[in-house]
Structures are given as structure tokens and as C-alpha cells.
Amino acid sequence: MNFINQFLTIAKPYSQALLALAKAHSETLRAFVVRHPQHVTAVLAAVLLGGGGGAFAVANLGPDASNLPVRTLVETLETPKLEQQVASLEQKTLKLYRNDITRGSDTAESLLRRLGLVDSAAAAYIRQNPEVRQALLNRSGRNVSVEANEQQQLLTLTTRWLKSDSDSQFQRLVITRNDNNKFSVRTDTAPLTASVRMAGGTVASSLYAASDEARLPDTVTRQLADVFSGQIDFHRALRKGAVFSVVYETLEAEGEPLRTGRLLSAEITNDKKTYDAVWFQEPGQKGAYYTMKGDSLRRAFLASPVPYSRRTSGFGMRQHPILHTQRAHTGVDYAAPTGTPVMSVADGVVVESSYQGAYGNMVVVQHNGQQATVYAHLSRMQVKRGQSIKQGDVIGAVGTTGLSTGPHLHFEFRVNGRHVDPLTLAQQGSAEPISSALRTQFNQRAQVARSQLMAAAQMRQGNVQ
Numbered sequence: 001m002n003f004i005n006q007f008l009t010i011a012k013p014y015s016q017a018l019l020a021l022a023k024a025h026s027e028t029l030r031a032f033v034v035r036h037p038q039h040v041t042a043v044l045a046a047v048l049l050g051g052g053g054g055a056f057a058v059a060n061l062g063p064d065a066s067n068l069p070v071r072t073l074v075e076t077l078e079t080p081k082l083e084q085q086v087a088s089l090e091q092k093t094l095k096l097y098r099n100d101i102t103r104g105s106d107t108a109e110s111l112l113r114r115l116g117l118v119d120s121a122a123a124a125y126i127r128q129n130p131e132v133r134q135a136l137l138n139r140s141g142r143n144v145s146v147e148a149n150e151q152q153q154l155l156t157l158t159t160r161w162l163k164s165d166s167d168s169q170f171q172r173l174v175i176t177r178n179d180n181n182k183f184s185v186r187t188d189t190a191p192l193t194a195s196v197r198m199a200g201g202t203v204a205s206s207l208y209a210a211s212d213e214a215r216l217p218d219t220v221t222r223q224l225a226d227v228f229s230g231q232i233d234f235h236r237a238l239r240k241g242a243v244f245s246v247v248y249e250t251l252e253a254e255g256e257p258l259r260t261g262r263l264l265s266a267e268i269t270n271d272k273k274t275y276d277a278v279w280f281q282e283p284g285q286k287g288a289y290y291t292m293k294g295d296s297l298r299r300a301f302l303a304s305p306v307p308y309s310r311r312t313s314g315f316g317m318r319q320h321p322i323l324h325t326q327r328a329h330t331g332v333d334y335a336a337p338t339g340t341p342v343m344s345v346a347d348g349v350v351v352e353s354s355y356q357g358a359y360g361n362m363v364v365v366q367h368n369g370q371q372a373t374v375y376a377h378l379s380r381m382q383v384k385r386g387q388s389i390k391q392g393d394v395i396g397a398v399g400t401t402g403l404s405t406g407p408h409l410h411f412e413f414r415v416n417g418r419h420v421d422p423l424t425l426a427q428q429g430s431a432e433p434i435s436s437a438l439r440t441q442f443n444q445r446a447q448v449a450r451s452q453l454m455a456a457a458q459m460r461q462g463n464v465q
Contacts, residue, residue, distance in 0.1 A: 095155065099145040102159075106137055112154070115146050122154040125175070125183045132185055135159060135173045143256055153177070160253040168192055170253040192251040194261060198452060200245040200460030203270075207234055210244070214460075220248045222341070223263040226392060227277045227289045229303035232270055242270040245456035247449065265449035267457075278449040280434070280442055292446045294434035301367075302345040302391060303423075305375060306334045306398065306409050330419040331374065331412035338379050338407040340398040343391075345373055350387045350395070359410070360402025363395050373422075374412035377404045 100114050108126035112119060126132050136144065136159065147156040157175040173187045201214035211221040224246060225234055232238060249261035265278045277297055281287030289297040344365050351372070352364035361378035379399025383389060400407045413422040434442045 094150045096148045096150075096152075097145065098148070099143060102136060102139045102142040102144060104138060104140040106139075108133075108137065111136060111144070115144065115148075117146065117148055117152050117154055119153045121181070122157075122175075122177070122183065129183075129185060131187065132173065132175060135161075135187075160256060160258065162192075162258050163189060168251075170258055172253070190253065192253060192258065194249045194251055196247060196264065196452070197250050198245070198247050198456035198459055200243065200456045202460070203238060203240060203242040203244075205240070207238060207244075216246065217248075217260040219260045220246060220263055222343070222392075223248075224266055224268075225304075226302055226343075227263065227266060227297055228268055228275055230297065230299040231275050232268065233303065235304070237270070239271045242268065243457075243460065244268045245453045245460060247452040247456055265453055267453050276453070278446050280445055282435075282438055290434060290442070292450065294439065294442055294446075296433055300346060302343065304334065305343050305345050305373075305411055306336050306340060331376075331410050332422045334398075334409045334411065336398045336407065336409065338397070338399050341394045342375050342378065342396045342398060342409055344389050344393050344395050346371075346391050348373075348389060350383045350385055350389060353381045353383055353385050355401070358403035360404060361396065361399065362402075365389065365395065370416050372414045374410075374414065376410040376412075377401050377408060379407075 096116070098115050100111075102111065108123040111126070112123055126136060136142070142159050142161055144157060144159045146154060146158075149155055154175070155177050158172065160170050160172045163169040163171050168191060169189050170192055171187060171189055173185065175183055175185050177183055199214045199216050199220075201210040201216065203210045204213075207225060208221060211218075211224070216224075224244065228234075245267045246263060247265045248263045250257045251259045251261050262279060265276070267274060267276045269275075276292045277289045278292060279287055280290055291297065346365075346367045348365040348367040350363060351366045352362060354362065356362040356376070359374075359376040361381050362374065362376045363378065363381055363383060364372055364374050366372045375395060377399055378396035378401065381396045383393075383395045389395065398407055398409050411422055413420050413424070
């Protein structure tokens with residue numbers, strides 16, 4: 001009997017069918033357990049599997065489902081009052097939002113039409129209000145956002161632009177329509193916020209084309225070329241396959257980019273050599289670009305007044321393209337589209353800004369008592385005689401005025417009135433490296449710059465793949 005109790009304990013988790021089987025064959029099982037106790041569990045599992053069909057057969061012996069009692073439940077449901085819901089929806093106002101960019105040829109009607117609005121009252125208000133008319137009409141490039149109702153009528157219009165006398169603030173004009181169908185306008189001033197952006201590209205033909213492909217703003221491209229002008233000749237030494245990564249700031253007004261800020265850091269790999277730069281500003285001092293090791297990149301003169309143009313004629317004797325005679329070419333010519341910005345290569349004072357015969361529109365900048373630079377054939381001049389300017393300031397735009405065969409800049413470098421090859425400008429001295437007192441602060445800034453440039457490089461590689 002002890003054996004049966006032992007077996008029942010082992011077999012308890014299994015079906016009652018196994019219990020009956022155990023009682024019928026108790027002696028056989030006793031001998032098996034004594035000789036092979038370790039196999040008891042395996043035998044039980046096999047018996048259970050083998051008896052599965054029997055268990056299924058027993059289950060099939062249950063009552064027929066068709067003979068079971070059937071019970072019907074009925075529950076009344078309230079249908080929603082659709083009329084009230086429709087009435088409630090009709091009371092809600094649907095608002096539509098759109099935005100577009102102003103054009104110089106815009107009228108009040110054409111601007112509103114592009115924004116999807118049909119609103120004669122709003123058009124009349126824009127025409128008649130001097131503050132609104134000045135902000136929206138005869139302007140190009142301003143982003144305009146509107147809020148409209150279901151009848152395509154103006155509810156709110158907002159536009160933003162840079163404040164003319166500030167680099168850190170923007171102005172915002174807002175037109176609103178009240179419940180009495182009357183319009184009002186307000187203009188206020190708010191601070192710009194700076195955000196960091198990253199980009200990168202690979203040179204296939206020129207730095208300008210690669211930057212355009214990477215959707216890099218022209219102002220950032222110019223800064224990039226300026227920073228490395230003392231190390232890379234972008235006209236002759238830039239190789240196909242060169243790669244660059246940049247980190248720059250964008251100044252935004254409530255999330256809308258209004259202006260591109262400063263180039264914060266950059267890296268260029270050209271001809272298997274890597275160059276890097278980071279912006280750093282000492283307290284109370286003018287900021288400058290340095291290598292990641294702390295060496296200054298600021299040169300006395302920029303290498304070129306039009307950084308990413310094509311040099312078409314060098315300094316020295318040549319056959320004049322119009323006069324067809326051999327004569328000295330006193331400067332360097334840079335071919336570029338009409339309107340391309342021309343920058344002063346160094347700090348100085350404008351001593352000439354006028355039309356000068358064969359030179360066309362010409363600007364002369366005196367940099368010190370001995371050195372001066374000349375910019376000729378300009379399509380326009382943006383500085384006046386006696387004006388002080390800084391290195392990199394735009395003094396005019398490329399053109400083809402005077403004796404010229406096509407759009408280009410004629411650039412000269414004069415020392416005590418004598419013409420010198422302008423290509424020697426890039427070798428004119430550099431500033432001091434980071435001081436030891438600021439080394440720790442600079443190293444922290446450089447470490448952040450390295451991390452950002454690494455992220456920009458990964459973005460560039462991802463775009464290629």
C-alpha cells in the first residue's frame with residue numbers, strides 16, 4: 001500500500017485515467033520502480049502521451065451541444081442624437097493656415113491670392129495702411145504666414161524681418177481681424193535666437209558648386225574660403241574629391257531662419273592633408289579663427305577678394321584681349337557672374353570710389369601708409385570715399401564696366417604706388433597664438449568643435465550613401 005501511495009504522489013498531476021491504470025498493474029509497476037526509479041517520470045509522460053487519444057475520446061462522450069438550453073438576452077441601446085452633434089460641429093470654426101514669400105511685384109490682391117485668400121476688405125486694408133503697405137508690398141523674400149476661416153477670409157497675418165540697426169533683434173508685424181470685422185495692426189521688436197547647424201560636402205568641380213550641392217548658405221561658403229585662404233589656394237590647389245565639414249549658426253525669429261550667422265568651426269581635407277579651424281573670442285577682445293592646436297589663422301590680407309571665382313589672367317606681360325598688343329597686366333583677373341560680392345582683403349580706408357575710364361567702376365582701399373588694393377570693372381560700388389572698412393567687408397560687386405570683355409574683377413596690389421603681384425598677399429604675416437592663460441578655456445571650446453565636426457562628417461557620409 002505504501003508503494004501505491006508513493007505512486008499516487010508521483011502521478012497526482014496527471015489524469016484519473018492513469019490512476020486506474022496504476023491500480024490494475026501495481027505489481028508490474030512495483031518491480032519497475034524498484035529497478036528503475038529514475039525512469040518513472042519518463043514512463044508517466046509516455047503513458048500520458050499515449051493516452052491522449054483516449055482522453056479525447058472521453059471528451060467526445062459529453063452532451064451534444066444542440067441539446068443544451070438556449071437563452072436569449074435583449075438589451076436596449078440608445079442611439080446618439082445626431083442632430084445635436086451636427087449642430088455642435090456647425091458652431092465650431094475651421095481655421096486654415098498657409099504661408100508664402102513676398103515678391104517685389106506683389107500687389108495686395110496677388111499676395112492674398114497666392115495665400116489662398118479671397119478677401120477684398122483685407123486687400124483694401126493692406127493698400128491703405130502705410131505701415132502694412134511698407135512691410136508687405138514692393139518687398140521680396142519676406143515670409144508671410146496667415147490664419148484664415150472657412151470662407152477664405154483673413155483672420156491673422158504675420159511677417160518678420162531683421163531690424164535694420166541691430167544684428168540681434170527682429171521686427172514682427174501682425175494684422176488681426178476682430179469679431180466686428182475690423183482690422184488692426186501692431187509692430188513689435190524681439191530678440192533673435194541662435195541655433196547651430198551642420199553641413200558637409202565633397203568637391204567635384206569647385207568649392208562653390210559643392211557648397212551649393214550641400215545647401216550651404218553663400219555667406220558661410222565665403223567665410224569658409226576666407227578662413228583657409230592662407231593655407232589653400234582655392235583657385236589652383238583644390239582637388240577633386242576634397243571633403244569639408246562645417247558648423248555654423250543661424251539666427252532665427254520664433255523658429256524662422258532670418259540670417260546666417262558666423263562659421264563656428266570647419267574642417268577641410270584636400271590632397272590627403274587635413275586643415276581645421278575653430279572660432280574663439282577672448283574676453284574683451286575681437287574674436288578670430290584658430291587651428292585646433294591654438295595657432296592663429298588670421299592673415300594680414302585675404303588671399304582673394306572673390307574667394308570661389310576662377311582666375312583667368314595673372315600678373316605680368318600678356319596680350320591684351322581687346323587691344324591685341326603685348327603689355328603688362330598690373331593685377332589679377334577673377335571671372336565670376338555679374339553681381340558676385342567683392343570683399344576688401346584687409347582693414348583700411350576707401351580713398352577712391354568712382355568711374356575711372358578703362359577701369360570702369362573702381363574702388364581703391366588704402367591699408368596703411370604704403371599698401372593699397374584696387375578693385376575694378378565693378379557693376380556697383382557699395383562704399384564711399386573716406387569710409388573705414390574691415391577685412392571681409394563687401395565693397396561692391398563683379399561687373400563688366402569699362403574696358404572689359406565680360407564679367408570679372410580686376411584686382412591690384414600696390415606698394416608705395418608700385419604694382420606688386422597680388423598672389424603674395426596671402427603670405428603677409430599672421431597674428432599671435434592663444435595665450436597660455438586662456439589655453440584651458442580654448443581647449444574646451446576645441447573639444448566641443450571636434451565633436452560637432454565629427455557629427456557633420458557623419459551627415460555628409462550618410463548623404464553620399
